[in-house]
Amino acid sequence: MASWKSRTRSLQVFDTELSADTVEWCPVSSDHNILVCGTYQLQKGTGEEDAAPSRTGRLYLFQFRREGPMTPPLTELQHMDTAAILDLKWCHLQVSERPVLGLAAATGDLQLYTLKETQEGSRRLQALSSLKVGADRLVLSLDWSTGRLDSSDIRVVCSDSAGCISVASLEEGALTVQSQWKAHDFEAWIAAFSYWDTNLVYTGGDDCKLKGWDLRMSPSCPTFTSKRHSMGVCSIHSSPHREHIVATGSYDEHVLLWDGRNMRQPLSDSAMGGGVWRLKWHPTQEHLLLAACMHNDFHILHCQQALESSSETCPTVASYILHNSLAYGADWSRLCLDDPAPCSPLPSTTRPHEPKHPLPGSTGVHLRIQYESPTASFDTSLEDDMGRYIPDSIEPPTPNPAAAPEPPCPDSNAPSMSCLIASCSFYDHMLHVWRWDWTPNVDQ
Incomplete structure (x- = not known):
């Protein structure tokens, strides 16, 4: 097996001022360079x-x-x-020839915004419609039925703090409730469509249960109830690449992969070291799964062996550890990054508080990472004693590299990869944009 080199690099940090908990890149081809971030602030x-x-x-x-x-x-x-915003999701398809963003609000509303072009050629969000899910509740999550980019019946599902699930249709810019039911005893943290059969919905709640529902049947009876997670289920994402494959995450710090035809036993169980608040399958690489792990940063899992041979765990091929608070929001961009990154490497094995690798004498220009107001630990971790950022040609030593497991190869049609990712963290109210490079490790 060839040796592969995995590296994460920060591109920019932005202070959102209020606690950041959700980020989403636009999936519509004309606006892949558009990013939204939502915040949530509790005022006593x-x-x-x-x-x-x-x-x-x-x-x-x-x-x-x-x-x-x-x-x-x-x-x-x-x-x-x-x-306060609990979740954001773009519809994967244009609606009336424009991208549409869904927002889960703490007021119990499901809000829609349309992305419009200004006279100056810029972009701007404009309110489209709003649906009151219920009084005295928070809308906690939402998902669109359009994950495979081929749905003519556009629907949205959302979950709320009363344990209820609501499914609404979108016609002529207006939301209409199709069904609503009590699904969980406590907060219903997450709801998601099966992108392959949008009559199927998966939900997870603070009652530690993962449930499936067939919208053609009575909602009083779920198609299955799983208690495989030992704590609240807070993330679910259906694979847009493989039918029946679903990833779930929980406060119990585990990511489970499932075949929807057999929900008695997961295909794999990966311990993440932190509650798994969000999971995102890569938009084009079917084996890559991004996880926001609350108290344990952001990680990229490689799931090929688990999906093909039911291995026990999915190896982590990259980690991003520069956030200093709860890792909540994360999303892949569909933008293509072919040119070298103008930024410094920070290998996943390097913690921000570890000593910096000394730079040899150099007369070249050291490129600075652009940021707004990052914390001191973030700032010093990427600079040398002269205030210069570590260039790409210098890498801090990794502890005991021989002990690190060999990461699996990328998909056969991707000999090397460069991905753009956004992530956000809560109490330090930070949005990070970073890239991950996965390339053959050629000896210098």
Whole structure:
């Protein structure tokens, strides 16, 4: 087996001011360079002791450009104050020839925004419609039925803090509830369509149960109930590449892969070292799974062996560890990154508090990573004593490299890979844009 080199590199950091919990790249081909980020801030009541706390949020719209090594790639196009945002998802298809964004709000509303082009040629989000899911509840997650880019029947499913699931259709820009039912005893953290049969919906709740539902049948009876997770189920994503394959994550710090035809036993069980808040399959590489692991950073799993031979675990081929708070939001971009990254490497084995590798004397220009207001530990981890960023040709030593397992090869049609990823963390209110390079390790 050939040796492969996996490396994550930070491109930019943005301070969202409020606690960041969800990021999404636009999947529509005309706007792959568009990124949104949602925030959630709990404002404690003032005055009377029993005053109800308020929840506020902010929605950010960015555009990603690669104009030069000294230019920040991320440009803020718009931000708007909203109710606290629990989840964001783009519809995978255009609606009336425009991208549409769904927002799960703490006010119990499912809100839709359309992405429009301004007279200046920029982009801007504009409110399209809103649906009240229920009073005195938070909408916690949403998913579109369009994950395979071929659905003519556009629907959205959402889950809420009352344990209920709602399915709505989208016609002429308006949402109409098709069905709503009580699915879980406590918070229904997550709901997701099967992208291969959009009559099937998967849900997970704080009652530690993973359930399946057939929208053609009575919602009083799930098609299955799994108690394989030992804590609340908070992430589910159906594979857009392989029929029946579903990934689930939980507060129990495990990622499980399932074949939907047999929900008694998962195909694999991978311990992540942190509660798995979000899971995202790569948009084109069927074996790659991105996980946001709350107290244990962001990781990329390679699932080929698990899907083909039911191996016990999926190996981690890359990690991004520069966040200093709860790892909540993460998403793959569909943009193609063919040119070398204008930024410094930070291998997954290097923690921000570890000593820096000394730079040899150099007269070259050291490219700086663009950032807004990162924490001190992030700043010093990427600079030498002279304030210069470590160039790509220098790598900090890795501890005991012989002990590291050999990562599997990428898919046969991808001899090397460069992926653009966005992630966000909660209490330090940070949005990071970074890239992951997976290339043959050729001896220098």
